[in-house]
Amino acid sequence: MTVLAHGVGARHDLPLPLDLVLQGAAVALLASFLALGLLWAKPRFDTAVPKPERDWWPVRVLVAAGLLLVPAQAWPHLVFVLFWVGVAVLSMLLGPVWRVLNPLRLAARVTLGRTYPERLGHWPAALGLLAFTWVELVEPDALPWFLAAYAAVNVAGGVVFGHTWFERADGFEVFSTLLSRLSPLHGNPFRALVATPVRSGLVAVVAVLLGSTAFDSIGSTPTWERLAVPDWVGLVVTVGLVAGSYQLACRAFGGELAHSLVPIIAGYVVAHYFSLLVVEGQRGVALLFGVTDSTPDDALAAPVLVASVQVCAVLAGHLLAVVSAHDRTLRLLPPQKQLTGQVPLLVLMVGYTSGGLALLFAG
Amino acid sequence: MSPVIRVLLALLVLAGCSSAPQPASPPAPDGPLVLELSVDQASPQRVEAVRGQAVELTVTSDEPVDVHVHGFDVLGRAESGTPAVLKFTADRTGTFDVEAHPDTLLVQLVVR
Numbered sequence: 035m036t037v038l039a040h041g042v043g044a045r046h047d048l049p050l051p052l053d054l055v056l057q058g059a060a061v062a063l064l065a066s067f068l069a070l071g072l073l074w075a076k077p078r079f080d081t082a083v084p085k086p087e088r089d090w091w092p093v094r095v096l097v098a099a100g101l102l103l104v105p106a107q108a109w110p111h112l113v114f115v116l117f118w119v120g121v122a123v124l125s126m127l128l129g130p131v132w133r134v135l136n137p138l139r140l141a142a143r144v145t146l147g148r149t150y151p152e153r154l155g156h157w158p159a160a161l162g163l164l165a166f167t168w169v170e171l172v173e174p175d176a177l178p179w180f181l182a183a184y185a186a187v188n189v190a191g192g193v194v195f196g197h198t199w200f201e202r203a204d205g206f207e208v209f210s211t212l213l214s215r216l217s218p219l220h221g222n223p224f225r226a227l228v229a230t231p232v233r234s235g236l237v238a239v240v241a242v243l244l245g246s247t248a249f250d251s252i253g254s255t256p257t258w259e260r261l262a263v264p265d266w267v268g269l270v271v272t273v274g275l276v277a278g279s280y281q282l283a284c285r286a287f288g289g290e291l292a293h294s295l296v297p298i299i300a301g302y303v304v305a306h307y308f309s310l311l312v313v314e315g316q317r318g319v320a321l322l323f324g325v326t327d328s329t330p331d332d333a334l335a336a337p338v339l340v341a342s343v344q345v346c347a348v349l350a351g352h353l354l355a356v357v358s359a360h361d362r363t364l365r366l367l368p369p370q371k372q373l374t375g376q377v378p379l380l381v382l383m384v385g386y387t388s389g390g391l392a393l394l395f396a397g
Numbered sequence: 398m399s400p401v402i403r404v405l406l407a408l409l410v411l412a413g414c415s416s417a418p419q420p421a422s423p424p425a426p427d428g429p430l431v432l433e434l435s436v437d438q439a440s441p442q443r444v445e446a447v448r449g450q451a452v453e454l455t456v457t458s459d460e461p462v463d464v465h466v467h468g469f470d471v472l473g474r475a476e477s478g479t480p481a482v483l484k485f486t487a488d489r490t491g492t493f494d495v496e497a498h499p500d501t502l503l504v505q506l507v508v509r
Contacts, residue, residue, distance in 0.1 A: 044467040046492035048509060254494075256441035259502040337490050337509065 042114050042174075043314045046254055048337050050344060050394040058345050059388040062352045066380045069356050070373065077364040082225040090134045091143065098137035107326060110177060111318030114170055119307040120315065121206070125213040126300050129220055132210035138185060139200050141192030150198040155234030158191075160242050162205035164273065167246035171253060172265040208239055212296050213303075216354070227358050230293035237280055237292045243299045244386065245273030247306050251393035276386075283382035290366055291379060294359035298383065301351020302390045305344040309335040344394050352387040356380065429453050430487075434495070434503045436462055436475065441502040446487045448508055454495065456481040456503065464503070468493040 104112060124131045133139070162184065169180045191199035200207050215226035230236070249272040252258055253265055284291050312334035320328035359379050367375040429451035432444060436458035446452060456464045458475040465472055466483060468491060473481030475497070487508045495503045 044470070044493070045489070046494075048490060048492055048507060256443055256502060256505050259439075259441045332489060335491070 042110050042318075043310055045309075045313070045335075047309050047335075047340050047344075047394075049396065050341055050391065052395055054341060054345055055391045055395045058349055058391045059384075061349060062387040062391075063384050065349075065353055066356050066384055069353075069360060070376055070380060073357065073360050075364070075372070077361050079222065079224040079228050079358075079361045081229040082221055084229065091140060093134055094137045094140050097135050098140065101137065104322060105324050108318065108321035108324075109181075110174065111314060111321050113177060113181070114174075115310060115314045116318045116322075118166075118170065119303070119311045121210055122213055122300075122303050122307075123311065125210040126216045126304075127219075128214075129217045130207070130211045130214040132207050133200065136200065136204070136207060138188045138192060138204075139197070141189040142196045142200065144193060145196035146194050147196055148194050150195040150202060153234060154203065155236070156202055156208055156239050157235035158187075158203035159205040159208040160235050160238035162187075162203075163209065163239060163242045164246070164269075166205065167242065167249075168266060168269060171246065171250055171269060202233065205239070209243060212239070212293075213300055215293070216297060216300055223354070224358055224361065227293045227296060228362060230296070232289045232292070234289075236289045237277060240292050240295050240299065241273050241277035241280065244295065244302065245269070245276040247299075247302050248272050248276070248389070248393055250306065251396070255396055257396075279382060279385070283378040286375070287363075287366060287379075291359055291362055294355050294362060294379075295383075295386070297351040297354035297358065298386055298390075299351075301347045301349070301354075304347035304351075305390070305394060308343045308347070309340050345391070348387060348390050348394070352383060355383055359383065429484075431455075432504060433457075436460070436464075436497040436501055436503065439497070439501050439503055441504055443492075443505045443507050446506055446508045448487060448490050450487050450508075452483075452485055452487050452506070454481075454483040454504075456483070456497070458497065462501075463498045464495070465498060466493060466495050466506075 121132050121135075165180060166184075169176050188200070188204055191203055195203075201211070202208070212230065214220070215230060216223045217226075220226060246269060249265075249269045252272065253268055258268065280292070280295070313330045313332060316330035317328055320326075320330075360376060363376045363379065364372055430444070430446050431453045432455070434454060434456045436456060437460075454464075454466070454473075456473065456475045457480040459477050461474065461476045463472065463474055464481045464483065466485065468489060469485050469487070471483050471485045473483045475481035487506065490508050493506045493508065495506065497503055
């Protein structure tokens, strides 16, 4: 097997047709400003109350035992496809699956019970996710080192700070929990989105998630290769651009609107990784069972299907994001500013969505 | 669900999903796609091919190097004075990297 930019897979999607990209961007723009004028004028989504949850330790013990049986050659597919993409998609559909499955959470059962420092917020999660996306997109060979470091840091964090560590500082759990707010199985997704706690570092997490997926598209173009800029520079700059543009458009709100970008992240993750999941996912499952010479079926990556999924996912994410941001700004802004105050965020979202579509065309 | 949301959803579905590209089958090409590539002066571009088309790549290099077409798993070796010649049929759709290992991108084949 050869290692590509993702660490796995040998095929990129076809570029989206340009007319589809332009139509998609036009729909996003139109829907956004229609929404501004036509949607409700009083906030209607209350914060969902988090439910108490069961302790899933037997599931985690099973996962830990299962991981010991994984053949060495299956690890890249397990991590880059089944875990990174699979857990993201399952979280959107079912709820916070990583908090249920994560075997490292067992460490919190023997905790010292120290209080997690408030000012750390989600910063460790943002750093962890940035490190992971660096491994995914720049240096896939570093995967074993990353996994060892991830396990060591999170066992230590869990022992010292208990469950709070995983809720706030484990990048994968923060990612999975953010996406799980979209799950239709847990009540109204808009109420779940509004309930996202605003902690320091939340914007950084969002920027890493959106920026790294965007750079994956940019970095696989021949144009990027011709520039001969190191990939890690591109990754950091793209994440920085996403963070900077959010800060610029939402400086009046701080992190209070970051949750409304979650549907955009979800839409772009689905668009970007759909074919990888359905094709390389098959190979990943085969590798888990020790089958190394399987040939995945390409049928689910047919060009028409992929293009349709991509455009629908990006636009659906955009629409959910616009509605969610609209409702939140009504609560945050004084009445006389409710219309004008939303415009910078809308422009930002249209920019992210058109940018995402353009990358599916170019990358 | 409010009527406004319904209108927006309908808009989305109409504009986003119904305009997905038709499975247009381009006319089968007569000749093979022939490309001359150089590892030493790599200037990667995107080149379009049609599914089912024959592809012939000639890759020159001053240093001995392995050349690989991802997705089709075609391998060749270029050395000083002996270019690598890779012939295969592009029978899958997608975008595929042609690389000189470890990581010099030579060309990207876009097979529709």
